[in-house]
Amino acid sequence: MNLQIRLAAEEDVDAITRIYNHYVDCSTCTFQMRRESTEDRLAWLRAHDAEHPVTVCDHDGNVVAWASLSPWNSRCAYAGTVETSVYVHHDWHRQGLGKKLLVDLIERARNLGYHILIGGACTEQVASIKLQESLGFSQVACFREVGRKFDRWLDVIYLQLALD
Ligand SMILES: CC(C)(COP(=O)(O)OP(=O)(O)OC[C@H]1O[C@@H](n2cnc3c(N)ncnc32)[C@H](O)[C@@H]1OP(=O)(O)O)[C@@H](O)C(=O)NCCC(=O)NCCS
Structure with a gap:
């Protein structure tokens, strides 16, 4: 397979x-319960600077997957997360794309x-x-019934990986 992971460009926003x-x-x-428009995603991409990259997996010129690093919390003390x-x-x-993208991220x-x-x-x-x-992430939190989609309550877990 001719796969390449690269930084996303604005031309990739439709596929993303x-x-x-x-x-x-x-x-x-x-x-999220409302479909996003291309304009929504373009604004999202533009909000991701060099310290918060968006990547894509490109297969022969077609974007087949994407990944991103986003701020966890806007308070300054969270800048390392x-x-x-x-x-x-x-x-x-x-087919291994999710793993490739997460390893790269x-x-x-x-x-x-x-x-x-x-x-x-x-x-x-x-x-x-x-x-x-x-890839080494482990669960650190579980919130019960904090979401509701498709007429059911949903639990959310958070996993974390320490890099240093
Ligand atoms: C989660 C997601 C990104 C996985 O991507 P993928 O390319 O299908 O996964 P990979 O082929 O790279 O699988 C890597 C590992 O993930 C795990 N995995 C992936 N899909 C799985 C499944 N359906 N059931 C159980 N384990 C699974 C396995 O450990 C797998 O390793 P293995 O194939 O050696 O067993 C994909 O299912 C997806 O896009 N889901 C919707 C979005 C989402 O949930 N994103 C959050 C992910 S951080």
């Missing part, structure tokens, strides 16, 4: 939005000098939890 909106519609991996996100196009699951976070990575996951999201655990 399409990948994400699939999960808005049908999954509890995101608690960032949150990871990884979304793989639903046709591309279980961890390396970028280390090079940027971050101390702690945080990943959140609805407890239903076995793939997300297993992926993170496979």
Whole structure:
């Protein structure tokens, strides 16, 4: 497979939005319930500076997955902590892309000098939890029934990885 992980560009926003909106519609991996427009995602991408990279997995010129590092909390004392996100196009699951992107993101976070990575996951999201655990993240918090989507209450766990 001709796969390349690279920084996202504005031309990638349509593909990033399409990948994400699939999960808005049908999954509890995101608690967002309204589909995003390309403009929403463009604003999101522009808000991600060099210290908060957005990456894509490019397969022969097509974006098939994306990942990001986002601020965990805007208060200054949290500056050493960032949150990871990884979304793989639903046709591309279980081919190693999620792991490749998260490994790359961890390396970028280390090079940027971050101390702690945080990943959140609805407890239903076995793939997300297993992926993170496979790379050393471990659960540090569980919040019961803090979300509601598809007419059911949802629990959320947080996992973290210390980089130094
Ligand atoms: C979670 C997600 C990113 C995994 O991506 P993927 O490319 O399918 O996963 P990979 O093929 O890289 O799998 C890596 C490891 O994750 C775990 N994993 C992935 N999918 C899994 C599943 N359905 N069930 C159990 N474990 C799973 C396994 O440990 C796997 O290693 P293995 O294949 O050697 O067993 C993908 O399912 C996705 O995009 N889900 C929706 C978005 C989401 O939940 N994002 C949060 C992730 S941090």
